[in-house]
Amino acid sequence: MEWYKASDAITDKPPFMKRIKVKGKNICLVGYGGDIFAVSSTCPHAGADLSGGWCKDGKIICPFHRYAYDIKTGKGDPGQNDYIDTFPIEIREDGVYIGLVSFTETLKNMFK
């Protein structure tokens, strides 16, 4: 896993949601319930930007058709049969970092 700086510092007060780009990926940084989460910002249903949505009961809600995804696991609500990617984050002295698994690493893990 490689760590990439996503933001110098979080100045927004939770709750917040903002879209950032890290290594070409659109990621939604979410401040919710006293924690910060990083999830894919593209809704798997029809491609809406999840950073335009909101959080409720530990889930991120898509602004288009209101599909819901667990903010920690990325799992969609029952019946949706989908999920969003989630990414680990680290708060360091100089900012917020997001961990991304490289394509090569993914391939290696598939053939272990």
Ligand code: FES
């Ligand atoms: S695009 Fe997100 S629920 Fe339809």
